[in-house]
Amino acid sequence: MPILRKARLSDVPSIFKLVHQYALEEVMLPRSLPELYENVWEFTVTEQASEVVGCGALRFYSEELAEIRSLCVDPALKTAGLGRAITQQLLREARSYGLRSAFALTTVPGFFAKMGFYQVERGELPLKVWRDCLQCEKYYRCDEKAMVYDLAKLAGRKAAPPAARKKPRRSRPPTPG
Numbered sequence: 001m002p003i004l005r006k007a008r009l010s011d012v013p014s015i016f017k018l019v020h021q022y023a024l025e026e027v028m029l030p031r032s033l034p035e036l037y038e039n040v041w042e043f044t045v046t047e048q049a050s051e052v053v054g055c056g057a058l059r060f061y062s063e064e065l066a067e068i069r070s071l072c073v074d075p076a077l078k079t080a081g082l083g084r085a086i087t088q089q090l091l092r093e094a095r096s097y098g099l100r101s102a103f104a105l106t107t108v109p110g111f112f113a114k115m116g117f118y119q120v121e122r123g124e125l126p127l128k129v130w131r132d133c134l135q136c137e138k139y140y141r142c143d144e145k146a147m148v149y150d151l152a153k154l155a156g157r158k159a160a161p162p163a164a165r166k167k168p169r170r171s172r173p174p175t176p177g
Helices: 009-024 033-038 082-096 109-114 126-131
Strands: 003-006 043-048 051-060 065-073 101-106 118-120 145-150
Touching: 003 082, 009 033, 009 043, 009 051, 009 065, 043 082, 051 082, 065 082, 082 101, 101 109, 109 118, 109 145
Parallel strands: 065 101
Antiparallel strands: 003 043, 043 051, 051 065, 101 145, 118 145
C-alpha cells in the first residue's frame, strides 16, 4: 500500500527523476536539482516498497493562493489513483494554511476537472504569470490550461476567481493639517 508523506532531502533525486522524465516528454516543465533541494519542503511524495513513485508540490503565491505543481507519478502506476491522492493531500495542506484557492497549469485539464477544479484564463492568475510564466521558454506557445480549485467554499457558493477578488481599500491615516 502506498504511503503519502512530506518529502525529505533524500527524496530529491527520485523527485528529479520523475519530473525529468515528464519534462523530456514536454508534459511538464523541468526542475533543476538545486531548485528541488531549495524547495523540497513544498513537496509531498508517495512511496511504495520504500521507493518514491509520485510527487507534487504546493507553491505559495499570496496569503490566499497557491499552485499545485510538478505533479507526477511513475508511468507504470498512472491509473493507481496516486495522482489523485497527492492532489487531495496538497489541497488539505493548502486548506490548513487558510488559503482561498489553489491552481494548476496543466496539459491534462480533465484530471483536475474530475477533482473539482474549473478552467480560467491564465491572465486571471497575474501573480503566476509575472513570477514564472514570463521567464518560461514556452510562454508564447504555452499549451497548459489554468485550472482553479476553490478552497473557500461557503454554503455551496464558489469563491470568486483569484483576479476577480477585490482587496479592501485601506484608509490612509489623516495628514496633519
